[in-house]
Amino acid sequence: MREPVELRRQRILAAVAARGSARVSDLADELQVSVVTVRRDVEELAREGRLRRGHGVVRSTLAAQDLPVTPPPEGDAVAVVVPERHTYLYESLHGARSVLEAAGKRIALHIAPQVAGAERPLVERALADGAAGLLLAPRWRTRADEEGDHGWLAALDVPAVLMERRPPRGSALHAMDSVCSDHAYGAHLAVRHLVELGHRRIVFATRDDSPTARTLRSAFARIADGHPLVEKWAWMLSAPEAGQDGPYAEHETAELSAVLRELGATAAVLHGDVDALMLVQQLADNGVRVPQDCSVVAYDDVVAGLGTTPLTAVAPPKGEVGRAAAELLLQRLDAPRGGGGAVRRVELLPALSVRGSTRRWDDDADRPK
Structure with missing residues (x-):
């Protein structure tokens, strides 16, 4: 799937801020896009005052x-x-x-x-x-x-x-x-939204390599275990390379679409946006429609709204x-x-932005034929 424009520009900002300055050609190589594309992104970021342009070089407005x-x-x-x-x-x-x-x-x-x-x-x-x-x-x-x-x-x-x-x-x-x-509250927002839409089986996926990911994993487990309307749930890594500690159970590093099928899940919550956008594409490749067959909530809301299907997302402040x-x-x-x-x-407290990737689940009408 083509990388969203705003995500690519965020990566440019991050790369330039980390070094203070960078050559446009080097950025193009790192991002695996054309120099023309990077130049276009740099021009827009400079117009917004987020970068400074030079002759073939871009400088950060944040760098020391x-x-x-x-x-x-x-x-x-x-x-x-x-x-x-x-x-x-x-x-x-x-x-x-x-x-x-x-x-x-x-x-x-x-x-x-x-x-x-x-x-x-x-x-x-x-x-x-x-x-x-x-x-x-x-x-x-x-x-x-x-x-x-x-x-x-x-x-x-x-x-x-x-x-x-x-x-x-x-x-x-x-x-x-x-x-x-308060990421625990953010997890609560995601679960409450899905349960209110009638979803009873949910897969949670996080990147297990940061304090935020660890907090979310713990919160999802506690909320799902204690919720009277959640019938089944599972946690897994949003991407196999996201885990650093291990070892993990086989299903925790499996392909997410396979875990959804095995659990009979009708919804997924993913940390963060890019992994959620990739899941939507993966599901489409397997004939699963979002949100008709599976609702998806992203956690971060940096680029969640830019997908072909704009994602419902929890946005930390x-x-x-x-x-x-x-x-x-x-x-x-x-x-x-x-x-x-x-x-x-x-x-x-985070906030929930409801978009096109979640919808009410009717067990009889919506189940894939």
């Missing part, structure tokens, strides 16, 4: 290399650490940026590569450069990665706020400021998370040292 290099007044620099190639968190970053820049704070953006423990040296470098505060979104592909960061994060001696991360209760980071989406995290950090920076008040664990 493009921010003012004049040393700021003491206490005016805020370091922001986000994972490489994570368009979801780049939306949160945009939200944080608007608040910090309005407050006169210089942003020092650090992109963490896709290796365990990559955030710590970036934070140490930022502190050595005089950062007065930190906004952090560690990748934490596994629970072990997260636990490995507890000690040094808890020992930070500057104000720091975790963005779209929720440390477990009782951990060393439980008493650290954090702002995130990505930009608002960034703004709230930045506002909390500013409060900490303005308060007397040690006098910032109680630690805050802020959760913002």
